[in-house]
Amino acid sequence: MLRLQAIILAKAKHFTVPSPSSLRLVKKRMIAMDLMHHSSCFLLPTIPLQRRPSLTYALLVLNQNLPRFTPLLWNHAQLHLCADGGANRLYDEMPLFFPQEDASDVRRRYKPDVIKGDMDSIRREVLEFYASLGTEIVDKSHDQDTTDLHKCVTYIRDSASGLDKSNLCILVVGALGGRFDHEMGNLNVICRFSSMRIVLLSNDSLIHLLPRTYCHVIHIQTSVEGPHCGLIPIGRPSKSTTTTGLQWDLNNTAMEFGGLVSTSNIVKKEKVTVQSDCDLLWTISIKKL
Numbered sequence: 001m002l003r004l005q006a007i008i009l010a011k012a013k014h015f016t017v018p019s020p021s022s023l024r025l026v027k028k029r030m031i032a033m034d035l036m037h038h039s040s041c042f043l044l045p046t047i048p049l050q051r052r053p054s055l056t057y058a059l060l061v062l063n064q065n066l067p068r069f070t071p072l073l074w075n076h077a078q079l080h081l082c083a084d085g086g087a088n089r090l091y092d093e094m095p096l097f098f099p100q101e102d103a104s105d106v107r108r109r110y111k112p113d114v115i116k117g118d119m120d121s122i123r124r125e126v127l128e129f130y131a132s133l134g135t136e137i138v139d140k141s142h143d144q145d146t147t148d149l150h151k152c153v154t155y156i157r158d159s160a161s162g163l164d165k166s167n168l169c170i171l172v173v174g175a176l177g178g179r180f181d182h183e184m185g186n187l188n189v190i191c192r193f194s195s196m197r198i199v200l201l202s203n204d205s206l207i208h209l210l211p212r213t214y215c216h217v218i219h220i221q222t223s224v225e226g227p228h229c230g231l232i233p234i235g236r237p238s239k240s241t242t243t244t245g246l247q248w249d250l251n252n253t254a255m256e257f258g259g260l261v262s263t264s265n266i267v268k269k270e271k272v273t274v275q276s277d278c279d280l281l282w283t284i285s286i287k288k289l
Helices: 002-014 020-032 070-076 086-097 103-109 124-132 148-158 180-192
Strands: 035-039 056-061 079-083 114-117 136-139 168-173 197-201 205-210 215-219 225-233 238-244 253-255 262-266 271-276 280-286
Touching: 035 205, 056 070, 056 086, 056 148, 070 086, 070 168, 079 086, 079 148, 086 103, 086 114, 086 124, 114 148, 124 136, 148 168, 148 180, 180 197, 180 205, 225 238, 225 253, 225 271, 271 280
Parallel strands: 035 215, 056 079, 056 168, 079 114, 114 136, 168 197
Antiparallel strands: 197 205, 205 280, 215 271, 225 262, 225 280, 238 253, 238 271
């Protein structure tokens, strides 16, 4: 009990309830700065027509276990890519979601539009199978300076034709879990492409960037995500971050590695607002329905 009280007191010290005056200041800042809206409605069976924001989705499959909701994301996406060994995962694991169907039929139905990477992981029979179905194969084995995720993001940005890129969101499955250096490389990619919406997903959680040039409004899909969440400064310390809608809101709070970071926070409202002088990573848990 004493340890629990100490934890509560420690959180109360750093995560104070914003005063009415500070809330008014947040509202003024949000009016002065451009707003960026975020929603995980891609985790819903159907995306509401009144969704905010209205987005076009591209699905990118990396070489880790496919989350249980991968078929749902596939149906929401207009473009489907595999990064090198991600094609093995699609080939091997997608039929497991449909045990009553013939595996070959499932593989033909869930055919990627593009496979791109340095081709050091994809199995030959997988490559030949998808190539025979018309999948575009982009071999970048000469490029060893960028990750396969980086290569695929540049393809979507620069080469994907027939895709509305005016409000595009890239959903990346298999981005979390496995080797830690791969995870850090994936986080580096979303920082390098900070002007693009990129969401990293696993069975348990999602991560995306909140650029400091916007005030952010996060619409929580309480049926599929939360309540655990976090805000983590990336690239440099944050001298001032203010939030609303969390159990332990930040009130012009400084955050940095080696000091305070807002992990193990809790979403308390269906709308969370974030304003910071630093790029932040937003992460929230995904419910196991």
